[in-house]
Amino acid sequence: MIDILMPRLSDTMTEGAIAAWRRRPGDAVAAGDVLVEIETDKAVMEQESYESGTLAEILVDVGETVAIGTPIARLDDGSGSAPERSARSAASPTPDAPAAALIADPPAAAPAAIAPNARPEPPREAAERLIATPLVRRLARERGTDLSAIMGSGPGGRIVRADLDALPRGRAAPLAPSVWAVTTSEDGRGSAAVPFDAIRHTVASRLTESATSTPTFTATASADVDDLLALRAQINAAIADTDATRKVTLNDLFVRAVGLALRAHPGVNASYSPEGRGQTLVHARVNVGVAVASPAGLVVPVVRDADRAAVSVIASATKELIGKASERRLTAEELSEGTFTISNLGMYGVEHFTAIINPPQGAILAIGGAQDELVMIEGAVVTRTRVRYTLTADHRIIDGALAAQFLATLTGLIQNPIRIVA
Template sequence: MAEVVRMPKLSDTMTDGVIAKWHKKVGDKVKSGELLADIETDKATMEFESFQDGVLLHIGVQEKQAVPVDSIIAILGKEGEDISGLLNGSSGGKAEEKKQDNKTQDSSVNVKQETKKQEDTKSTSAALPSTIQVVRMPKLSDTMTDGVVAKWHKKVGDKVKSGDLLADIETDKATMEFESFQDGVLMHIGVDEGKSVPVDSVLAILGKGDENMKDVLANVNSSPAKAETKASTSSATENKNDNLNGSVNSPTTAKAESNTTTTSEGGRIKASPLAKALAKEKGIDLSKVKGSADNGRITKADVESYKGGGSDAGNGKASSVQLGTESFTDEPVSQMRKTIARRLLESTNGAPSFVLNIEVDMDNAIAARNAINAIPDTKVSFNDLVIKACAAALRKHPKVNTSWLGDKIRSYSHIHIGVAVAVDDGLLVPVVRFADQKSLSQISGEVKDLGKRAKDKKLQPSDWEGNTFTVSNLGMFGIESFTSIINSPESCILSVGAIRQVPVVKNNMVVPGNTMMLTLACDHRTVDGATGAAFLQTLKAFIENPVTILV
């Protein structure tokens, strides 16, 4: 009997996910344990494996599309199985979902199903044959509301095995591999690459390979889960209409497309993001470019080799900007940027904050760092020293190491310090755990590793969750002082400026000195002015005399 594959919830902050890459396509046979897709959440990319055998009958979300947790991303079943009932009922039948839960909840990917959604769709799930499996956009974090299918690794008509990679899913912060949960044939791909859809949107349908997809899609469109997805975002609605009003993705039509056209259903140009960007830069009309990839998809190489023969690209007029001509470029908001905007707005509006500043003499810290770095195979930064000093100061001022939880204030006995890291798409805050118990060299090595993995989008949920205090450093950019927004629900965030050479007074004499500005933003609900000031004084003392951290 066909089984529905939904977007899993892979962290406590995940609300939606993006299929970064499909490793299976409709029609492919899938075996349990095979890689279905790469799933990108708000902070990381993870491989998603199938938990059962079958044929990929349906893909509900295209690569690069974002959909909420619990969205149907695929359907696995027997080849030729009718999945119209599953699509019509969102595959949310209570009995069927319980079977899916038994196969997935004990796995590394925690697929959470909602009881209400199961009950709402119970009556309609029977309409789909047992060979059909609806695959929906999984929920990969509690901050995830939608996802983008970055890339499909399977096409309509392909056989899918359980564990095969179906697609890559991009969320607001990362790209993840998404795997099939069962064997089957990829009968339908519901979301094009690069499109964003809500969690629970239909990504694909798996079946035997001979199902009537028009009936299947009609049933899916009328299901309760589909209605919920449609109401959540306009982009999902547009995608569903395209799915039903355009041609049906089947092995036959997919083959025809690859031979005759470079556009997908509804007249949309099928091109990779790099190809689109390059075509825009060169002023090339993609409708005139013949794609060489699967189903006529246009690649970067196709654009580079395109010769317009009198077109805009040939004469270069479209790519040039005339003097005095106004122009602008609109770029879709990435999943990471959406999450940053939402969380910072919540923090700004929700936390009554105040700011404290203090200037620190860095002469001793500079000397201490030089001495430490003279040790072979050892290299620490000033930021490493600040993190260690913060951990020691937090131990002496536990009221700063707290969170506001509405009806209570939580005080943490452990000290986990988040370190803000700038990445291409925005900002991540990986965590140095038990920072007060680690040496400077341990902190330095861990920060370097976390920073590299953050930039490579290789962080896992455990790498960014649980921080109790955050340090943000812009000193390397020459910023002398700045104020950060509190990383809710933490009570404080420390902003570290650049080290400056300035005249200072020592022993009643003006001499050259090195100073650094520290700015502490505090949530007044948990930290009062005197508490924050005392913390800064202790922190200043530790940094100005690093040896005291060891006492």
């Protein structure tokens, strides 16, 4: 009998929540089978088993959160007793470990093992809990639908998306109390308390730490983007007949331009380290994170080697990452090893803003929307389209002059966009 532990699936993860069990007690499990969906501080991830056997017992129900290393289930491997702890199972899981459930000996105080041929009943609380996919639960929250009023048509009565979509348009049952705890305050505000999930909790914790512990400064620049917009239209027209999924956005061009500017100024593509008297960790690879507003909160998937990737490749990668973010399917690898972040609110009509650094990175660029402005060119007043962008930098490793040089290089690339795709 062996224990399946809550694994560490990202460098910032300290605990995980069970989103859904894919196997029930008594089910046969083969090595590589998906056992459980775990909600981490960044995404919902499928976890596989390292070993084959029979799922004997579920120790942590759906919706419960436990610390890394806590036993979440027991697997009967047919040995009849707990095996010696292997080096793999004894070691603390790392962010680079495969997305698989880790196995270790049961603790001394563990309950008695369940017989291999027994098929125990699932915990009563778990049996009474609604069975629905993570996507359905998210859509229900967004639509204000009470899942308890829906009969699931999936296996075992599982509520699937088709069940939600079959509801008449405009019908939205009140949200269950477990989702919205509505209370009326003394001043009559009628407040609704929405508990943080793992992702929102991590966003709040990390950005609070960043804003309170990192000495930052900001620098703003602007660029004429008429030629950049014309180039984007030309690229999209050229690839329209071959692959519409590779359609390039203004943000894709900015990702590439930022990648080139970081290559030219590696001191901005860096992180602070407190080792010794303090160190600047200069990163050889240029991995640009793109801030995405997902249903669960802010996530930052990473476009790797943005200084070397073609714009069309960046466009395809970004679209795939944004799609995964909307469905909470991003992997730990897709969310890790970023060296710089871009946050773009231009599509919401925001002209200018500042962003908080995404630790442990040294800087972040906040991009506003394109605006028509009157400018003087060779004595004549003309209308040009301009974009403002603001760099927030860690002043421990990036000085004002370096930030200005980076922004000047970026502006030059944007105003001479052929250099972005050359």
